[in-house]
Amino acid sequence: MMKFRTLKYHIRQGISGLFKNRLMSLAAVITVMACVFILIISLCVVENIGYILDQLETKIGISVFIGDNISDKDVSFIEQKLKEVSHVSDVKYISKDDALEWGRKNFNGKEFLAGLEEDNPLPRSFDLFIDSSENQRVVIDAIEKIQRDFEEDSVSKKVEENFKNSIIQQKKDENSENADLNIEQIDDSSKDADGVTLEEHKKAAISAIGGEGYEYAGIYKISAPQSAADSLAAIKNTVRIISIILIIVMGIISTSIIINTIKLTVLIRKNEINIMKYVGATDWFIRGPFIVEGLFIGIIGAIIPCIISWFSYDEIINIINQDVSIVKRLFEFSPGSELFAFIIPISLIFGGGLGALGSITSVRKHLKV
Amino acid sequence: MISLQNVTKIYDNGSQALKNVSLDIEKGEFVFVVGSSGSGKSTLIKLLLKEVEPTSGNILINDENIAQISRKEIPYLRRKIGVVFQDFRLLPSKTVYENIAFAMQVVEATPREIRRTVPAVISMVGLSKKAKAYPNQLSGGEQQRVALARAIINKPPVLLADEPTGNLDPETAWEIMSLLKDINMRGTTVVVATHAKEIVDAMQKRVIALKKGVILRDVREGGYNDEI
Numbered sequence: 328m329m330k331f332r333t334l335k336y337h338i339r340q341g342i343s344g345l346f347k348n349r350l351m352s353l354a355a356v357i358t359v360m361a362c363v364f365i366l367i368i369s370l371c372v373v374e375n376i377g378y379i380l381d382q383l384e385t386k387i388g389i390s391v392f393i394g395d396n397i398s399d400k401d402v403s404f405i406e407q408k409l410k411e412v413s414h415v416s417d418v419k420y421i422s423k424d425d426a427l428e429w430g431r432k433n434f435n436g437k438e439f440l441a442g443l444e445e446d447n448p449l450p451r452s453f454d455l456f457i458d459s460s461e462n463q464r465v466v467i468d469a470i471e472k473i474q475r476d477f478e479e480d481s482v483s484k485k486v487e488e489n490f491k492n493s494i495i496q497q498k499k500d501e502n503s504e505n506a507d508l509n510i511e512q513i514d515d516s517s518k519d520a521d522g523v524t525l526e527e528h529k530k531a532a533i534s535a536i537g538g539e540g541y542e543y544a545g546i547y548k549i550s551a552p553q554s555a556a557d558s559l560a561a562i563k564n565t566v567r568i569i570s571i572i573l574i575i576v577m578g579i580i581s582t583s584i585i586i587n588t589i590k591l592t593v594l595i596r597k598n599e600i601n602i603m604k605y606v607g608a609t610d611w612f613i614r615g616p617f618i619v620e621g622l623f624i625g626i627i628g629a630i631i632p633c634i635i636s637w638f639s640y641d642e643i644i645n646i647i648n649q650d651v652s653i654v655k656r657l658f659e660f661s662p663g664s665e666l667f668a669f670i671i672p673i674s675l676i677f678g679g680g681l682g683a684l685g686s687i688t689s690v691r692k693h694l695k696v
Numbered sequence: 697m698i699s700l701q702n703v704t705k706i707y708d709n710g711s712q713a714l715k716n717v718s719l720d721i722e723k724g725e726f727v728f729v730v731g732s733s734g735s736g737k738s739t740l741i742k743l744l745l746k747e748v749e750p751t752s753g754n755i756l757i758n759d760e761n762i763a764q765i766s767r768k769e770i771p772y773l774r775r776k777i778g779v780v781f782q783d784f785r786l787l788p789s790k791t792v793y794e795n796i797a798f799a800m801q802v803v804e805a806t807p808r809e810i811r812r813t814v815p816a817v818i819s820m821v822g823l824s825k826k827a828k829a830y831p832n833q834l835s836g837g838e839q840q841r842v843a844l845a846r847a848i849i850n851k852p853p854v855l856l857a858d859e860p861t862g863n864l865d866p867e868t869a870w871e872i873m874s875l876l877k878d879i880n881m882r883g884t885t886v887v888v889a890t891h892a893k894e895i896v897d898a899m900q901k902r903v904i905a906l907k908k909g910v911i912l913r914d915v916r917e918g919g920y921n922d923e924i
Binding site for chain 2: 330332333336347598599601602603604605606607608609610612
């Protein structure tokens, strides 16, 4: 455990080292500044691409079309189910009128849609927005489940209804007076005239769902722009990989520059290190001041570009928004405060780590006395 | 105190600096190691500081085989051995006081200990009036006194001096030698590698004469070249 006074000694020596080799320190600080600047710029670009992609992604929805023959109650039941699907961020109901309105706006051809108010052929639908394009498949699976459950339910009801009717009919044929009395007693095991149970009727009907010629009553179509979602996910991945590579490359380049800069300051103090070794200084004691010096160089070198870029970020975004007005309509840039809340710590850690690493590497050679 | 057992040192370039050297130095002794350059004097000092490793043989300091201690422990070995060099090796940016205090900071002494000990040692080497001077404001002899003060500030049981008077005029050399003698009188084992003939002859201390890596002579109280 390092003694507090030793730490104090290291800090004092490190700071005095900074000032003793003023020119060298300045060169090192400028080097770090350049590196951190490039790092910040690349992080800004990468983050904004990600941010914009996220916005585009939420604009890619899934459309769920509803059959005309189901009741409003069923529609709100489906809406409720859709809202419960995980990864769905928003569900928007589009009524027949809404659809017509949208069509008018977008096709501009009033003749083409004229006279449809009375008998609107456009279906009701839901627009679903999902949190991330990567989850599109999962959401579609969930919607398909809702679709199937609804169909099974409504098919069963319809079969039961028909079954009842046929039994009533049968009873009427046999004995018209008692016809109504037995309806209550019908259950899954009841048999019709041919000896087929209600349950078997239901099973047969359910197995026909989705088969050839089957018409969906509830959700009859799920439409999702799969290729757009896929390419967005791919772009996001690429951006992520590029940013990681960028950070690594920047790290390597700047560390080597720092190492060379600090090597010079170490060289100047070669004698000092040598003497320290002879009077019995441990390796960490010798490294201490150099690490402090490196940390200071790194952190000062990181703070300056952080401040400059933080203050100029919003200005630059404003200029882009004004000069390229189309940009503003398509998407927003990442807000500076949010962006820099993570860029600043990264830069400080990057700069400080760079400085300390550079110092340790530079001193290493001279410790072998 | 110090014991070399069949120590041989061959450098990587093939030059044989020491050949099967064995010697014992008792606690409190004052020993001259003499010989022309290339005789192996400096190698001997470097071996004791574990600056170089012996090719074969054992080196014991305080009954501890220093061949067996790890790199991490070297600083603690060196704290037991004060050392001065021909070229003083002072830090030009530090004052006399700071140069000496530095050796105490390195071993993490408290500021109080430093404040108490440094002035005493400075006055012992006779530099009280120059405590605030920088090395380049001092004569060679004064610089070597500072180096001596630094070497003994942590009270090492052994003091090694590699040609301590090599850069000094005869009169100053004598002053340094008498300081070394004083230090020895206080109980420190002193080993001086030198080729200052007059001094060795006059002091009549133990002399170990090396020639081409071999001990030529080891006499209790002798002169520089009784037989060389």
